[in-house]
Amino acid sequence: MTDLTELGVAQIRDGVAGGEFTAVEVAEAFNANVAAAQDALNAFIVTTPDAAIDAAKATDAKRAKGEALGKMGGVPIGMKDLFATRGVQTTAASHILEGFRPEYESTVSQKLWDAGAGMLGKLNLDQFAMGSSNETSYFGNVISPWRRNDGGNAALAPGGSSGGSSAAVSARLCPAATGTDTGGSIRQPAAFTGITGIKPTYGRCSRWGIVAFASSLDQAGPMARDTRDCAIMLEAMAGFDPKDSTSLDMPVPQWEAGLSADLKGKKVGIPREYSMDGMDAEIAALWDQGVAWLKDAGAEVVEISLPHTKYALPAYYIIAPAEASSNLARYDGVRYGLRDLPDGANLQDMYAATRAAGFGAEVKRRILIGTYVLSAGFYDAYYTQAQKVRTLISQDFAKAFEECDVILAPTTPTASFALGEKSDDPLSMYLNDVFSVPASLAGLPAMSVPAGINREGLPLGLQVIGKAFDEQGVLNAGLAIEQRAGFTAKPAKWW
Amino acid sequence: MADSTYRIQGATGDWEVVIGLEVHAQVTSNSKLFSGSATAFGAEPNSQVSLVDAAMPGMLPVLNRECIRQAVRTGMAIEAQINKWSRFDRKNYFYADLPQGYQISQLYHPLVGEGSIEIALDDKNPEDTKTIGIERIHVEQDAGKLMHDQHPTMSYVDLNRSGVALMEIVSRPDMRSPAEAGAYVSKLRTILRYVGSCDGNMDQGSMRCDVNVSVRRPGEEFGTRTETKNVNSVRFVMQAIEHEANRQVDVLESGGKIVQETRLFDPTSGTTRSMRSKEDAHDYRYFPDPDLLPLELDDAFLEECRASLPELPDAKRHRYENELGLSPYNAGVLTAEVETARWFERLLAETAKAAGKQPAEVAKQAANWLISELFGALNKLGTSLEESPVTPEKGGDLLALIAKGTISGSAAKQVLEIMLETGEDAGVIVEREGLKQESDTGAIEAEVDKVLAANADKVEQYKAGKEALFGFFVGQTMKAMKGKGNPQVVNEILKAKLA
Numbered sequence: 001m002t003d004l005t006e007l008g009v010a011q012i013r014d015g016v017a018g019g020e021f022t023a024v025e026v027a028e029a030f031n032a033n034v035a036a037a038q039d040a041l042n043a044f045i046v047t048t049p050d051a052a053i054d055a056a057k058a059t060d061a062k063r064a065k066g067e068a069l070g071k072m073g074g075v076p077i078g079m080k081d082l083f084a085t086r087g088v089q090t091t092a093a094s095h096i097l098e099g100f101r102p103e104y105e106s107t108v109s110q111k112l113w114d115a116g117a118g119m120l121g122k123l124n125l126d127q128f129a130m131g132s133s134n135e136t137s138y139f140g141n142v143i144s145p146w147r148r149n150d151g152g153n154a155a156l157a158p159g160g161s162s163g164g165s166s167a168a169v170s171a172r173l174c175p176a177a178t179g180t181d182t183g184g185s186i187r188q189p190a191a192f193t194g195i196t197g198i199k200p201t202y203g204r205c206s207r208w209g210i211v212a213f214a215s216s217l218d219q220a221g222p223m224a225r226d227t228r229d230c231a232i233m234l235e236a237m238a239g240f241d242p243k244d245s246t247s248l249d250m251p252v253p254q255w256e257a258g259l260s261a262d263l264k265g266k267k268v269g270i271p272r273e274y275s276m277d278g279m280d281a282e283i284a285a286l287w288d289q290g291v292a293w294l295k296d297a298g299a300e301v302v303e304i305s306l307p308h309t310k311y312a313l314p315a316y317y318i319i320a321p322a323e324a325s326s327n328l329a330r331y332d333g334v335r336y337g338l339r340d341l342p343d344g345a346n347l348q349d350m351y352a353a354t355r356a357a358g359f360g361a362e363v364k365r366r367i368l369i370g371t372y373v374l375s376a377g378f379y380d381a382y383y384t385q386a387q388k389v390r391t392l393i394s395q396d397f398a399k400a401f402e403e404c405d406v407i408l409a410p411t412t413p414t415a416s417f418a419l420g421e422k423s424d425d426p427l428s429m430y431l432n433d434v435f436s437v438p439a440s441l442a443g444l445p446a447m448s449v450p451a452g453i454n455r456e457g458l459p460l461g462l463q464v465i466g467k468a469f470d471e472q473g474v475l476n477a478g479l480a481i482e483q484r485a486g487f488t489a490k491p492a493k494w495w
Numbered sequence: 496m497a498d499s500t501y502r503i504q505g506a507t508g509d510w511e512v513v514i515g516l517e518v519h520a521q522v523t524s525n526s527k528l529f530s531g532s533a534t535a536f537g538a539e540p541n542s543q544v545s546l547v548d549a550a551m552p553g554m555l556p557v558l559n560r561e562c563i564r565q566a567v568r569t570g571m572a573i574e575a576q577i578n579k580w581s582r583f584d585r586k587n588y589f590y591a592d593l594p595q596g597y598q599i600s601q602l603y604h605p606l607v608g609e610g611s612i613e614i615a616l617d618d619k620n621p622e623d624t625k626t627i628g629i630e631r632i633h634v635e636q637d638a639g640k641l642m643h644d645q646h647p648t649m650s651y652v653d654l655n656r657s658g659v660a661l662m663e664i665v666s667r668p669d670m671r672s673p674a675e676a677g678a679y680v681s682k683l684r685t686i687l688r689y690v691g692s693c694d695g696n697m698d699q700g701s702m703r704c705d706v707n708v709s710v711r712r713p714g715e716e717f718g719t720r721t722e723t724k725n726v727n728s729v730r731f732v733m734q735a736i737e738h739e740a741n742r743q744v745d746v747l748e749s750g751g752k753i754v755q756e757t758r759l760f761d762p763t764s765g766t767t768r769s770m771r772s773k774e775d776a777h778d779y780r781y782f783p784d785p786d787l788l789p790l791e792l793d794d795a796f797l798e799e800c801r802a803s804l805p806e807l808p809d810a811k812r813h814r815y816e817n818e819l820g821l822s823p824y825n826a827g828v829l830t831a832e833v834e835t836a837r838w839f840e841r842l843l844a845e846t847a848k849a850a851g852k853q854p855a856e857v858a859k860q861a862a863n864w865l866i867s868e869l870f871g872a873l874n875k876l877g878t879s880l881e882e883s884p885v886t887p888e889k890g891g892d893l894l895a896l897i898a899k900g901t902i903s904g905s906a907a908k909q910v911l912e913i914m915l916e917t918g919e920d921a922g923v924i925v926e927r928e929g930l931k932q933e934s935d936t937g938a939i940e941a942e943v944d945k946v947l948a949a950n951a952d953k954v955e956q957y958k959a960g961k962e963a964l965f966g967f968f969v970g971q972t973m974k975a976m977k978g979k980g981n982p983q984v985v986n987e988i989l990k991a992k993l994a
Contacts, residue, residue, distance in 0.1 A: 084553050097552065104546060106553060209553040216785035244555050245787050323785050326585050329596020330550040334652065347650075351589055374587070374780035383782060 004029040005172040009075050009229035010256075012175055016059060016074030023056035023063075023074030027118055030076045034120050034173045037145075040495030043158075043168040045081045045139045046089050047121035052076045055118025062116075070116030071236045078168045078177035081122035082129055083109045083220075084209040088119075092211040093127045093137035096331045096338045096358025106209025107241045108178065108220050115236035120174050123164030127360045128328065129185055129213040132432040134163030135423045136362040144193060144416055145171035145491035149457030153494075154418045156458070159189025165223045166193040170491060176224035176233050180210060182217045183316050184411075184436025187448035190223055191411035191461025194450040194489055196478065197223040198230045201468050202443030203248035205234075206241030212327040214320035215246070217440050227449065227479040231255035234471065250469065258472045261480040264298035268477065269404030273309040274435060276413070282454045283410045290408050290451060290462045290481055297480035304400040304407065308392045312438040315393070317430055318373050318386035319441070324363075325370025331358060365426065394442040401467045406477045409435050411448040411461035435463060445471045449478045450487040459489065496616065496625040501672030503710065505744045511713045512740040513720070514676045515668035516732070517705040518683060519661045520569075520693040521637065522562045528636050528660035529556030529599065536699050540642070540653035548658040550594035555786050558583075562660035563790065565692035566606050566634050567800045569662060572690045572807055573629055575610025577797060581633075582789045587780040591652050592639040600635035600663075602781045606790070607632035612686065613809060614678040621812060621827040627679050628667030637661050662693070668707065668717065673733035680704060680729050681831075685808050689833045703727050706760075708739045710747065718743070719753040723767050726760045734765045742767070811836055819843075819858035828866055838880050838887055839865055845891025850898040857898055864894055868908065872915055884918045885911070893921035900981050906930040934981040936988065939972070942980070943988050946971045957993060965989065 004026050007015065016023045031049040038044060059074040084090045084102040091097040105113075113119070127136040134142040134157060144158040144167055158167040162179035166189035169177050179186035181199035190197030198221050205220040212218060222233035235255055241247040270291060275284070291301050333339035333354030340353035359367070373382035400407065413434055422429045439446040445468070448461040462481055466474035502509040527534060530547035547554045570577050582604040585597040608631055613624040639657035641650045664683065670676045684702060687693040694701050704727070709720035721743070723735050743753050756772040806814070808830045815826035829839045843861050847854045869890065873883055885893075893910060896902045902910065902925055913924045925931055933939060946968060947954055957964040972985050 084551075090552065092552070100552070102551065102553075104551070207553070208555050211552045212786075214785070243557060245557050246785075322782060326587050326597050326780070326782070329587060329589065330552070330594060332589060332591075332596060334591050335549055335594060336551070347591055348589075371780065374782055376778045376780075379780075379782070 005033050008225040009176050009232050012075045013073055017069050023059040026074060027052040027056035027076045030120055030174055037171055037173055037495050041143050041167050042140050043124055043142050043164045043173055044121040045124050048119050052118040052120045059116050071232055072112060073116030076118040076120045078120050078123045078165060078174040079109055080125055080162055080165050080178045082180050082211045085109055093125045093139055095138045100337050107206035108237045112236055123168055123177055125164055126161035127363050129161035129180055129182055130362050130366055131160040132188055132429050133157035134160045136360050138360060141419055142167045146458055156416045157419055159192035161185040162189045166190055169195045169223055176222055176229055179223045180218055180220050182213050183440045184433040186221045186223060187411050187436050187463060190448040192416040194459030195223055196226050196230050196449055198447035200471050201445045203246050204238045206244040206247050208241055208243040214323040227475055227482050231259055231475050255472055255475055259479055260476050261297055261483050263480050266299045267404040268294045268299045268301050269304035269400050269407045271304050271306045271407055273306050274409045280414050286452045286460050287410050293481050293484040302404055304403055306396040306400055308396050309438055311389045312393055312441055313434050315386040315389035316437040316441060318382050321366040321370035322374050322383055325367045328367055390441045393438055397442045406473050407465040409463045411463040415454050415458040415460055439465045444468055445474045447474050447478050449481045451481055451485045453489050496623050499671035503740055503744050505748050507748050510710045510744050513668050513709045513717055514670035514736055515707040516666045518664045519703045520687055521701040522565045522660035522662055523692055523694055524561045524660060526559055527658040528559055528562050530658055534659050538655055544654040548654055564800055566662050568690050568804055569692045570607030570632055571801055571804055572686050573610035573612050576608035578606055578608055579792045580789060581606045583784045583787045584781045585784045588777045592641050598636050599784055601633035605631045605633035612682055614682050616674055616678055618827055619824050621823050627669045630665045630667055632662050632664050635661050673736040676736055677729045677733045680732055689805055689807055697728050704732050706732055706735050708736055710740050710743045719755050721756050721758050723758045723760050731762055735760045735767055738765055739767050819855055821862050825862045841887035842890050845888050846894040849891050849895030861894055885914050896921055900934050902930050903932050932979045932981045933976055934984055939980055939984050940988055942972050942975050943992055
């Protein structure tokens, strides 16, 4: 019998619908993998095997009655622990929300359950989605299932902030997982672990019920084995939500049905400014390879300019912390979550003690940065200036897209690094986002596709950035790369 | 209006007071500014709180269109500029009654820009007005409420009010006396109640004032101001200004300096005290709320707002004077409260209908009766116009009986008293009590003839020049008719007979 955990979303959906196996069999197989890997990989904060089985039973029952199964019928998934799940602890990997069980379900997770998906558990992440290595989680870092081929056993970063998601998908603990992307938190971990992930256009997926990091940037998206699986899952996640004022009031396209790797008549832009001094030679070579693949798929390749690229990262590290400093003010010990009330404490003491104990160092760093850049006397120099840069970056993309349909770039400047390697150096950690942040600031759809293995045996990703609302163009270019890259590598099981 | 002569007489000379007001008016709406929770006053603590109001993780604000509509209509009522593009900002600070850790407000791009209202200080002379500039109206969320009396060491939080929509109406520093400030608050309240955008219930906190006061030598530059927070009645606003201005004069005259600070008003003592100085002031770190898109208003929306505006108090007062012929004072009294004006207009319509006359023909009678008869009677009963047992319909019937000469003015007073007690119709009472007056000339003439015949001597004296006896003849006739003779007809006949 096939190992059900080797199957992706489309295969499971079709297999369950066609009666090749039951949804319960699938859920049981993944539940077993989750349990077996938990100690080694720490991908989940909470596992919910019963929820996965219950959803699978419901799907099997529907099939028995001859009812239509949903887009995700019978597919068990991992849920990043940034999405509120009714009755199931939702922490954002923080101590301050430890034990918090919402009485509500996020719009995106509800849509997935409505589409027939089941929940295997809540996935670990960087605390409040702030980090690029999963080392800021209060519940311990996730260990990447990948290891270097040097014979050493150095624990590697699965990327962040959706590091639980990336590790779980690449280790076959789930066929797909939700991620959220603020400055690269879907694409960078996908690239680090050899999986596919897409951040749709800002507003495609409702933010309602997702613990907020930076509201103007946060966007949910799928992480899965391949492009088709991402297209299927994104269809299930996306859609207008009147409860989110920034939600796009547009119909959800049929991305899966629209998949085509034929890029004839399409132009692919190569941004000059993304070729940076000191860029990893293997990444540069892979980028060239990507250009060749897309040409092979029929696309015309043009050089484009995104002149304000070098200001994107500084602007991002002003805007995102500014919004975060305000978004995280609600964690104050008054209504829910952690409360630290020392003897004889007044309100201010309670705030100080609660937030000191409840937030990790990286979260505190960003709250401080954000508070600083919004302060009287600094606001114009930092926040206003950063917003201007953001506008210029959007204009850069708008101009570039007059000359091309999609943009090809590396996802990350390097492959995965060892845990601890960058955690003492926030700046070098922030540099990980250098290629992913511009699309976030412009609200554009962007995906990472696994495209190669470096000399250390670690996966590398290529990034496709598209026009606003043109997820289809992004997915199609991703599919063309995927078909030519023939990426089949997976981490050797050591856990 | 002449420039204010209000001065504080200090030991070193006269001081002028400069006042600006920020009024927080709760928007009348069924649900909150960014959530679907109810807004009823006096509900059980925390019974009107949604996940958004409690700032649960991942919750997002969604703007309530009705609150914006009400604020726009208010702006139109003060002839202010309506900004078709505005935006919400976050005002960040920590307090236990502020679940989000920020208040959603509008600092940089408010919904309503410059406008003004006219105030008058003299009831008898409502045309003698002064224009008070309004700088802006912005829309924002209210905070919750802390309860300090529930537990010996803890404070409790009630979030019912958290997220309720407020309009902050910011005046220019155009007022120069406590009386002007009082007139401004009253007039603003009247306008809000006409528009229906705020119920104006100051005792329930639906309208609260932050009072900015400074003093200066007449004609000189503005002095340093203080801001006294949350003053919740017209009288307290005036008291707070008076106290604060005198305090500032004392400080300045004893060689001190005014510190820019926030102060609190103590209603029991009528004094203000320092709350925090500028140095301790919060840095609110305002920035545009990324959860909300900029607010853009289209022409159709603005058109609907304008079309739904009622006749406003000044326009109504002018109409009462010019078209109905009411005195400025009466017109002022009847238009000061929207309920009074509505009641009066129904009364007028009912009276005209019942009497078969044009409204303008019965307007003075209706205005006088409402102001001097019904108000007085309701006052004695300790009740209000809204709860009056005499409805405009019943009042109109009564006034029509007077207008048609069916009953006399004094009989009408009697009828009103019974109506207030029993709620019966005027006609029923008049029938039962036999209060109908006799207007039939023949019948009255017969009585007059009898009276004149019985008092031939007095008729002689009258004709000889003792004209004061006229009243005697009237009295005798009325007595003979048991008070039911129409006095006007009696007078006319007597005059004719004695000529």
